[in-house]
Amino acid sequence: MTMRNSFKYTLLGAALLLGTACEKEIDLNLNGNDNKLVIEGVLTDIKGDCSVKLSRTKDFADDNSFAGVSGAKVQIFFNGDTTLLAETITGVYTAPELSGVSGNTYGLLVTVDGEQFTSTCHMPSKVLMDSLSIVEEDLFGDITKVTNVGFKDPGGETNFYRFQQYIRGTKVKRYYVRNDDLTNGNDINARLYILGEDDDDHEYDINSSDEVTVEMLNIDASVYKYFYSLSNSATGENDSATPANPVSNISGNAIGYFSAHTVEKKTIIVP
């Protein structure tokens, strides 16, 4: 939860109380776009996770379905080795046997209609979870169950983390990234808050006996920057000074990212 949002929520809360604030859907004439190529490349330390998704941006008024780009040549490099990924579903390219190792730097080369897009990414060292638990916290006056990931940040290096949370098997649509700027070398309790839900929306409520799964990812600095800028300025939710496309680590006329990261997965049943 950022402090800016707290300020906004309080302001909105006060205005709501005065009975004056109101929300409504509006129509905006949002111009068409140039159908830019979107690359989402993932390589982890686990076999079977490697996938590169290619799609194109759509108009605001279109549906949200994935517009896969077929027939591309997708390769991942390490030192002299090249792996060619196979298109398994339209726009999704995989290499089931490929996995990465911490400390290595991997390259991605995508060729679409003769145009080339490249990226490199370092797979950082793996930091393991010490614990996964559910804690109760007073959030805006409501006692709320919150997922807590405990781990020790290594003091000798700069680390970047990303978390993915699943509640009752459903992936929570939030971006959780953090760095160790203010927490280097400390025991960390990272709380995966789910803010901004409407009161009558219970999709992400955590209740006793629910299954909660968390994936903890160690990511590269450039991937942290990508997700940080994405969550700050491209989710459509907030009022950043500069709504903008996330800072990409892909060169060429495309948007998206290529991430080589480690993954650790833990599941608990809520007590």
Add this chain to the structure above:
Amino acid sequence: MKSKLLLIAVSLMAVKATAQQKHTISGTIKSKAKGETLIGATVRVSGGGGTVTNEYGFYSITLTDGKHKLEYSSMGLQTGQLEFVLRKDTVINLSLEDESVALGAVTITGTSTKRSLSTPQMGMEKLTTKEMKNVPVLLGERDAIKVIQLLPGIKSAGDGNAGMYVRGGAADQNLILLDEAPVYNASHLLGFFSTFNSDAIKDIAVYKGGMPAQYGGRLSSVLDIKMNDGNNQDFGVSGGIGLISAKLNVEGPIQKDKSSFLVTGRRTYADMFLKLSSDSSLNNNKLYFYDINAKLNYELGDKDKLYLSGYFGKDKLGVGDLFGLQWGNTTATLRWNHIFSNKLFSNTSLIYSNYDYTISINSGSVNADIYSKIRDYNLKEELQWYPSSNHSVRFGINSIYHTITPGQVTTSETSQINARSLEDRYSWENAAYLTDSWKMSDNLSVTYGLRLSTFSILGKGDFFNLDKEGEILDTLHYKKGEFVKTYVNLEPRLALSYKLNTTSSLKASYVRNTQNLHLISNSTTSSPTDKWVASTNIIKPEISDQYSIGFYKDLFNGDYELTVETYYKSLQNQIDYRDGANVNSVSNAIESELLFGKGRAYGIEWLFKKRVGKFNGWVSYTLSKTERQIDGINDDKWYNARQDRTHDVAIVAMYQLSKKWTLSANWIYYTGDAVTYPSGKYQIDGQTVYYFTGRNAYRMPNYHRLDLGATLQLKKRRRWSSELAFSVYNAYGRENAYTITFEDSKEDPNKTVAKQTALFKFIPSISYNFKF
């Protein structure tokens, strides 16, 4: 023979000298009722010539010996006349009586002072206490700043936003002075109240162009606010109680005619309503502000006067124990007026100014306080010299020492956050200036001046060299007191007026301003935690060159006034953010999140005003354009600045229905701000992400709003008078957009929708004001 001739020559010269013998009339003009010195009161000499009083009510005029008739006038006060024969230097102190003694409405009559068509000053608007009494009351508070925003070229930043935009300038480009002390955040809670309590204010002048050389440090405007001195005749109490705030004002003489004090305080209690809520997410919250204005003045003798004034304000906001935010300004000004001679007036000021905020986070395992401040120590010395009736000269120096604490993190021992703070930044700002107002002929006047400003960045601290991508190339370490860099700028100021005839004039001006303190905000909406940053080796001083011409016409014997001004501004070293900037990063190199470029702004402003009568008010219209060009943004092409508004209209009307009732209304309309909306979308990690194609390429919906007010004067007893003020903000309940967000539709998650949030829809209020 020779000596005889010489004698004749000498006596001839003596005759000539006698014929041209000149003497000086000087003095102070005050209001009779309260003994408040009058700023900008007019002294008119029958047969031509005249002057106005300065900020301390002092005037000086030099005339040839002989019989003269002088006329002294000031808005809302009875005009004083004086006939005398001038033979030697004379001191005339004068007190003017009130035209009306009512607390509430003042009908401005035709005898009141007309504006001067011959002063070169343009792009300037003034509000005095008397005029403030007549402005529409909103939410029970007369707020002069809100009224200023109804004038052409000056725009409010919108609902829930503090700040204002002047002639295309950003919110941080306004120099806001309270008794000469810079105020760094001029708004309270939700931007609904300004930090200036109208009860404590004597005079407000706002300059949107043609700033005289004594002002400097901001590009777009100067808002010069002077506090009341306090009644030196009688002890008086006034106050008000409204739905969300209460205030009290106490003033009185310490020594009759010589010294007085004033204390004014306000407190809002909006959060009391939060307590009434059964919703636990609201009733634990805090949301209030209070502020205090205080002033003392003391006459040391005929030639010396001391003033001590101060302001202290605090806003507090809290969400249970989870989150707290408090912020506030503190200013203090000590001034010494000294009259060296009847032609030379001096003022020395020592000024302290501070703005700070503290964020407290108390959530689970994260416990931290973040503290930030900007603090100034400021010395000013100014001399005003009236060498002849055609010239008035000002010169002075100003020296300010700034300390900025960008963010100091303190944590509890159990917190997982490391206490780490950004480095304090030190800088020293200096200026020297000279300006002369010269009446060249009956029709032509000119004010010309020069301001030399320097800004030195001082150690201790780390400064950086960055590459094109904003990555740090190397770090430069500086020791305590070491000069990192000094910027020197010469700022010419020129203003001309030419009187076409008795009812119309033409004016033109050129002004250069520079600015070395910049407000960095990470959001489209303003927040008290927006950061002040001083120029560094990378952040260069912002520079503005403004050219302006205007036409002024008095109609129907001056009952109506028409003003048309047009301006063109060229801006250098403007600041904007890199895509995906994180200005809250804990790096000392905030420059790595910023980009620099140029800007331009131009527009035309119309103001048609009915000045007098039972029905008065004005219509203002601005047509303008504000753009920026910064390499790295919008493919290096020109783009609209956030505050670019094509059309801006304000209509203000006041009507005195009877002795008891005064009605007021204002309506405003403006083109929505330029904003960045998505032009498309795509999926990342199973979530919708928006695709942006151009900076500020879209518009917020147009804004419009009607406010209504009514004041009922209650029965007056001998010394007691009181009124009830009613108002309705946003009378027809227009839902003006505060933010627009984009999300997957709740009904059909396969679609995306745009959602608008409006803050204030139809807010009635009532307040009771009294005076005795």
